[in-house]
Amino acid sequence: MVIGLHVSSIVIGLHVSSIVIGLRVSIIVIGLRVSSIVFGLHVSSIVIGIYVSSIIVGLQVSSIVIGLHKSSNVSGLHMVSIVIGLHVCSIVNGLHKSSIVIGLHVSIIVIGLRVSSIVIGLHEASIVIGLHVFCIVIGLHVSIIVIGLRVSSIVIGLHETIIVIGLHESSIVIGPHVSSIVIGLRVSSIVFGLHVSSIVIGLLVSSIVIGLHESSIVIGLHESSIVIGPYVSIIVIGLHVSSIVIGLPESIIVIGLHVASIGIGLHEPIIVIGLHVSSIVIVPYVSSIVIGLHGSSIVIGLHVFSIVIGLHVSIIVIGLRVSSIVIGLHVSSIVIGLH
Incomplete structure (x- = not known):
């Protein structure tokens, strides 16, 4: 049980039940076995019951309920995909079972590879990747980076950029303002280019690139490589597993020889470990x-x-x-x- 008075609340009940009460913004609940109940007083509420039932009561904006085994609307690649865009646009790709998206202002993208994915973006963009069971993330202002090597990855950025790398299952990226690039060499990839150009090379399966302003180049020799350059340019070479870089104003270069490399540069070149700006x-x-x-x-x-x-x-x-x-x-x- 979760009670969020101002911003958000997230509850995940894997076996029995999940209950959430949010007074101001949003609530997300995923009940995989029995039931889920949500009450949103102001903005929105979303519930997905995969096996038994789902109940939602939205007093002002919207409410959506989807039962995968009882009843559902069908418009996707394999099983079920449902999208509701209240203002601009929404995109959903359901590879196996279902995907649900609700965008209140701008856009939302969801990809569910195995079971389900749920995303609620209140202002700009939100991305969710469910590799096996579920993934949930809420970012309010700046940026979020998540790397799931085996299981899952979740990211939601409301203002700037977000990057997610799944080395074995999937990769998804959405940059509402600057840019985001993701390359998944094993399962799936998705790309959205808004302004200039993006280049991605996936040696095994697929590649996805999102360049909003200038250019980005990624070379994955064995597993994957990811680069995000909002202003100038970024080059990343992952020799064995993965490499991740985020440079906001200038440029960044990262080389991961065996496992992983992560760099976040907020003002100048990176760093892989910044003592003052990031950790x-x-x-x-x-x-x-x-x-x-x-x-x-x-x-x-x-x-x-x-x-x-x-x-x-x-x-x-x-x-x-x-x-x-x-x-x-x-x-x-x-x-x-x-x-």
Whole structure:
């Protein structure tokens, strides 16, 4: 049970039930086995019951309910795809079962590879990728980066950019203002070019590129490579697994030789680890703890857990096995517990 008084609330019930009450903005609930109930008083509420039932009550804006086994509207590639765009546009690609999107202002893109995907973007854009079960993310202001090597990836950026890399299942990118590029070499890829040009080379299956302003080049030699250059240019070479770079004003170059490389440059060239602007931590086995007071914090726990506390801007946590906990006091907080 979750009660969010001002911004958002997210609840995931894997077996029995999920209940959420949001007083101001939005609520998302996914019940995979039994039931889900949502009450949104102001903006929107979305519920997806995959097996039994779903109930939604929206008092002012909109409400959508989809039962995959009972009844559903069909307009997709394989099973079910449903899109509702209240203002501009919405795009949905359901590869296996279903995808649902609700965009209140601009645009939303959802790709569900196995079971389901749900996204709610209140202002600009939102992207969700469900590789096996579900993925949920809400970013309020700046940017979010998530890398799921085996299971899932989730990102929602309301203002600037977002990047998600799934090395084995899928890759999805949406940049509402600047640019985003994703290359998934195994399963699927999607591209949206708004302004200039984007170039992507996928050696095995497919490639996806989104260039909003200038240009981006990516070369994946074995697994995948991802680059995002909002202003100038970015080049990334991933020799074995993956490489991720985000440069906001100038340029960034990252080379990951074996596992992964992550760089976030907010003002000048990158860094892979910035002591003042951003913080990046990768712990392959046990735990990671990061506290960023002003800029940003990123934590990746590959086996056990990750904990992050950011007081001002943004926090990202990925727990691939057990749990993840995040507390953001001002802007945004993201928690992903896969198991």
